[in-house]
Amino acid sequence: MGELLQMKKYNSKSAMQKFDFLLLACSVVLFAAIQAGFSMDLIGSFWKLNIILICINIIMSASLNLINGYTGQFSLGHAGFMAVGAYVSVILTTNFGAPLIAGMVLGGACAAFLGCLIGLPTLRLNGDYLAIATLGLGEIIRIVIMNIEYVGGAAGFTGIPHLTTFPWVFVTMIVTLFFIKNFVNSTHGRACIAVRENEIAAAAMGINITRYKVMAFTIGAAFAGIGGALFAHCFYIINPSSFTFMQSFNFLIMVVMGGLGSLTGSIAGAFVVTALSAALASWPEFRMIIYALALIFLMFYRPQGLFGYVELTAYAPFNKLKFLNKEGGQK
Amino acid sequence: MDFATLFVQQLINGVSLGSIYALIALGYTMIYGIIKLINFAHGDIYMVGAYVGFFAITMMRTSVFPALIISMIITGILGILVERFAYKPLRHAPRLSVLITAIGMSFFLEYGMMYFVSPTPRTFPAAFESSGISLGSFVVNGQQLLIFAITIILMALLTYIVQKTKIGKAMRAVSFDTETAQLMGIDANRVISVTFALGSALAAAAGVLVGIYYNSIDPLMGMMPGIKAFVAAVLGGIGSLPGAMTGGIILGVIEALVSGFISSTFRDAAAFAILILVLLFKPSGLFGTDTQEKV
DSSP: HEEEEHHHOOSSSHHHHHHHHHHHHHHHHHHHHHHHHHHTOOOOHHHHHHHHHHHHHHHHHHHHHHHIIIIIOOOOHHHHHHHHHHHHIIIIIIIIIIOHHHHHHHHHHHHHHHHHHHHHEEEEESSHHHHHHHHHHHHHHHHHHOOOOGGTTTGGGEOOOOOOHHHHHHHHHHHHHHHHHHHHTTTHHHHHHHHHHHHHHHHHHOHHHHHHHHHHHHHHHHHHHHHHHHHHHHHHEOOOGGGGHHHHHHHHHHHHHHHHTOOOHHHHHHHHHHHHHHHHHHHHHHHHHHHHHHHHHHHHHTTOOTTOOGGGGGGHHHHTTTTHHHOOOOO | OOOOHHHHHHHHHHHHHHHHHHHHHHHHHHHHHOOOOOOOOOHHHHHHHHHHHHHHHHSOOOHHHHHHHHHHHHHHHHHHIIIIIIGGGGGOOOHHHHHHHHHHHHHHHHHHHHHHHOSSOOOOOOOOOOOOOOETTTEEOOOHHHHHHHHHHHHHHHHHHHHSSSSHHHHHHHHHHHHHHHTTOOHHHHHHHHHHHHHHHHHHHHHHHHHHHSEEEEETTHHHHHHHHHHHHHHTTTOHHHHHHHHHHHHHHHHHHHHHTTGGHHHHHHHHHHHHHHHHHTTTTTTOOOOOOOO
């Protein structure tokens, strides 16, 4: 509901463009601030790694949100697509000396292809059955990778060049967020939201529901692959156990904690979950207990998550930004 | 060993593994049938059952059967408590919230247990000594016999409770249509509690039996079997008790055959491949009934 109201606010194209520039300017400032923090040694290597992980997790949770939150298809196999992107990209960069961008593009493409292939039959299922089927498929991907000797099997792939840098992840994250934001606000994205709200009504309005479900699933998988490529080049080794269904649960928790159908929520969820687990790293025995309790109590008291179906930009202070509404024609 | 002998031996191993899955799957299918929740914490209830059995044998020095009963009672109570505190407040919440709570509960049980008993695996005492029987060239060992016997007894008991007693009739009614059942004077909350108690007790029995069979237990042992048991429940048709029993045994046999003849690393993949095939071609499972979606 919040989104529909939000759409009404920008009924002129130029207002929306201006808003995009504002967001972009904010992200440039944020980037400069963090980069300055790195170069002046204000941020130690532990937090530097965690900031990179937060950015990757934002890519993962935003792409999962497109599937789970905007299209309403409950997928639990996101780690599988991440694994595909990770392995394809490390083969390219490590064995063939390709640059990171090539690995990201091809990794994303392979994950998208697989997503489309898996999505076509399974997206006919709904609710819990889809959840458990995608969970199973994610595990199958992992087990198949574990049995390929070429990529090191269960022991993992070693000798990966350390190519993921903060500028890379930050730029990719911004591109991902803008892509998903614009997709959701496009005709196709509206169709996806219609599918979420009521499949039968959407079909009656002439929306090809299978097409939009598969479209959202494929795009989500593509970004998961890109996220996987970035994740793989953070460390010198990856192994299949980094991509179990626990990891998919983790992304799901970020999405739900932040709020389904809200990109601001995905950012907040990825930030809170990653920062929390980093902050509690010194008490490993309590970390997961606190995490579990936080999850249960969140569902009791705020089941829609921090920003359920609402973007931060829909809140009052943003509506008061005069220059946005001046040409918007809505007084 | 020739092919036929190996095949029969794997079949025996498969049925004993499958009995474990069947016991866990019964709880899944009952809980799903009654509140439409994939109880992700069910696998961890099974883990708690194994630990209670372990402490009953090592600290209280009981033999296997009292340990099994103590474990079933304590874990049954735990099942009721989990439902009361985590799922009952969300009875009318969206399905996703309850599912996330179940995942949270699963983490809570796993890591709470890890805090109390340390993450290192423990050796389950060899409390059950039996020579087993050898039939020609293949062997059914004592633990396997124990698993078969206990599983058959528990399944018979459960079938009796569900089909012949008043509470069983109430369970079937609530599972069929909760609101109508309540209008007929059935206390749905009590029935749901009983369902959780029964399901958890069966999982606890499976936990103790696995401890005896594999001799090793750890706080994360419930993750995979939990998901596999759900696969078994879907295979048999969710909500159907004979379905869960058959589904569990079929899954166990297929896994044993895959690890015996192809490679043990592919056994988990086989389980999930079956799940996906079942979902695509017969989503209602072997014993399920088809439902039509109405506008």
